[in-house]
Amino acid sequence: MGSDDSYNFVFKVVLIGESGVGKSNLLSRFTKNEFNHDSRTTIGVEFSTRTVQLDNYTIKAQIWDTAGLERYRAITSAYYRGAVGALLVYDISKHLTYESAERWLKELYDHADPHIVVMLVGNKRDLDTLRTVPMEEAKDFAEKKGLMYMETSALDSTNVEAAFNEVLTAIHTKVASREVTRGSISAVTLSNPIGPTSEAQEGRGGCCKSA
Amino acid sequence: MDDEVTVSDPSRYRESRRKRKSADIAQALGASPVDVAALRRMAISEGGLLTDEIRCRVWPRLLNVPLQVLDQEPETVERENNKDYNQVLLDVQRSLRRFPPGMPDEQREGLQEELIDIILRVLKRNSQLHYYQGYHDIVVTFLLVLGERLATALVEKLSTHHLRDFMDPTMDNTKHILNYLMPIIERVNPEVHDFMQQAEVGTVFALSWLITWFGHVLSDFRHVVRLYDFFLACHPLMPIYFAAVIVLYREEEVLECECDMAMVHHMLSQIPQDLPYETLISRAGDLFVQFPPSELAKEAASHDSMATSTFKDFDLASTQQRPDSVLRRRRRQRQAALESAAASSVVTVARPSAARRFVRLAVMGLTVALGAAALAVVNSALEWAPKLDLFP
Numbered sequence: 212m213g214s215d216d217s218y219n220f221v222f223k224v225v226l227i228g229e230s231g232v233g234k235s236n237l238l239s240r241f242t243k244n245e246f247n248h249d250s251r252t253t254i255g256v257e258f259s260t261r262t263v264q265l266d267n268y269t270i271k272a273q274i275w276d277t278a279g280l281e282r283y284r285a286i287t288s289a290y291y292r293g294a295v296g297a298l299l300v301y302d303i304s305k306h307l308t309y310e311s312a313e314r315w316l317k318e319l320y321d322h323a324d325p326h327i328v329v330m331l332v333g334n335k336r337d338l339d340t341l342r343t344v345p346m347e348e349a350k351d352f353a354e355k356k357g358l359m360y361m362e363t364s365a366l367d368s369t370n371v372e373a374a375f376n377e378v379l380t381a382i383h384t385k386v387a388s389r390e391v392t393r394g395s396i397s398a399v400t401l402s403n404p405i406g407p408t409s410e411a412q413e414g415r416g417g418c419c420k421s422a
Numbered sequence: 423m424d425d426e427v428t429v430s431d432p433s434r435y436r437e438s439r440r441k442r443k444s445a446d447i448a449q450a451l452g453a454s455p456v457d458v459a460a461l462r463r464m465a466i467s468e469g470g471l472l473t474d475e476i477r478c479r480v481w482p483r484l485l486n487v488p489l490q491v492l493d494q495e496p497e498t499v500e501r502e503n504n505k506d507y508n509q510v511l512l513d514v515q516r517s518l519r520r521f522p523p524g525m526p527d528e529q530r531e532g533l534q535e536e537l538i539d540i541i542l543r544v545l546k547r548n549s550q551l552h553y554y555q556g557y558h559d560i561v562v563t564f565l566l567v568l569g570e571r572l573a574t575a576l577v578e579k580l581s582t583h584h585l586r587d588f589m590d591p592t593m594d595n596t597k598h599i600l601n602y603l604m605p606i607i608e609r610v611n612p613e614v615h616d617f618m619q620q621a622e623v624g625t626v627f628a629l630s631w632l633i634t635w636f637g638h639v640l641s642d643f644r645h646v647v648r649l650y651d652f653f654l655a656c657h658p659l660m661p662i663y664f665a666a667v668i669v670l671y672r673e674e675e676v677l678e679c680e681c682d683m684a685m686v687h688h689m690l691s692q693i694p695q696d697l698p699y700e701t702l703i704s705r706a707g708d709l710f711v712q713f714p715p716s717e718l719a720k721e722a723a724s725h726d727s728m729a730t731s732t733f734k735d736f737d738l739a740s741t742q743q744r745p746d747s748v749l750r751r752r753r754r755q756r757q758a759a760l761e762s763a764a765a766s767s768v769v770t771v772a773r774p775s776a777a778r779r780f781v782r783l784a785v786m787g788l789t790v791a792l793g794a795a796a797l798a799v800v801n802s803a804l805e806w807a808p809k810l811d812l813f814p
Contacts, residue, residue, distance in 0.1 A: 230555070231516075249516060249519055251516060251638070252517075252638075254555055254556045255629040258684060278555060280509065280555050282592065282593055283593065285597070286626055
């Protein structure tokens, strides 16, 4: 998929949060402009991509969707590796899904790059009448933790585009200020330029073919 | 695929074979005692158990569930204060696609309620079992074929046997079973194996295949139940052999893929819907005979990627039901004899000739059945031992 288009960078972004908060639909809304009322349970991990333009760069966003159920975390957390962005999603009508945000954050920082760009996302904004998580409360929490924050609705499309674009822009800004050149390929990470870097990679890279 | 038999009128030929098989199944069911070994062979061989009507009669036999459960009123389960209810509800509500298209909403909603009840009932009665997402994909298959009462009984049996490892508090055993995938692939096609290793793709793409017996990923219900025929008649590790066979079948696609974790993962997790199921089932059986779990476990134990070396095939069986050690030893001796016999007739895996496959399928039916017997899916291994002597 997408192997024919050209791009300057690949940004790996992960979608995390409790089961049923709408991660898969946020992803399909962003990458395919689709919403599925019968979105299947996500078992394991899967990803979709979308290419966006930021400044004069073509960015390929590779967005990984993960299973929300606790028992799957041992498997999904391995996929946080190399992520430069994350959307931590909760359901504004289910307070429990918000309460676990702190746990998810810890999980993320335990396995991902410490400089990862994280946005706290209150999804299902269309269910405002059933709201149990006040916007101010979530906003304060996000601020305290140094996270970006937005409320979205994958159902009616509100802010979905905006949320992803803000995250991608923030990553881009970080990347642009820390670019390093090594050998013949130019590779970028958010952390210090040591060790192998593949997180945000310029151009197409393949380890076996055409490398 | 290459299963087709060339005769003047293939459809008539198929129809007559179907009729014959149907009669054979009826005969095995009518025998006293019921010829479970024959039923197992039928479930594995081409076409499986043919119809849901036949499945209603044979599946309980394969798991040794008495039909008297049909007379029992299923117990009601408290939903309030049930630790699993919310998650089960969430997953069942999202399982619309598993019901036949065109089914009236009211009927579907009734079945969804039954689905929730079955799951909660089995979990409540077996506190050692833990719900996992995907379990509902298994249970819905049984519900649609068997109805609530039989489904409850079969799912309970399955959950304490074939699915037991998936229902641990953690995914450790599930991950361990996934670790069988690469050694199988390596034996058959080192090139594909090396490519996947280099891409660092891992095995998570096969997770949902394994723990739902492909129910989560195949859209045609007929394909799902055909696979269930096969898996119910076989060793609990057979689904991982089938997963390997799918990867191997897609050899060209794999090797043409960009050698990148994401790309290979994505390609492999999109399962083709038009797989040649009968051919793949037969290949999976062949691989099981050639590279039995015990052999792979040994090899894997010396391998770094295996987290633990303590895994034994028998751990898959429930802790309560195990054949005694004498029977186990006898089984191993038989299996060893069979495997050496099989090895001489099995030369290549990828492109078997029709004649050779015929031989191998016969061997496979026997060996696979032995695998199942060892796991005591039937009440006791004793019940199996004399029947095995009846094989040609």
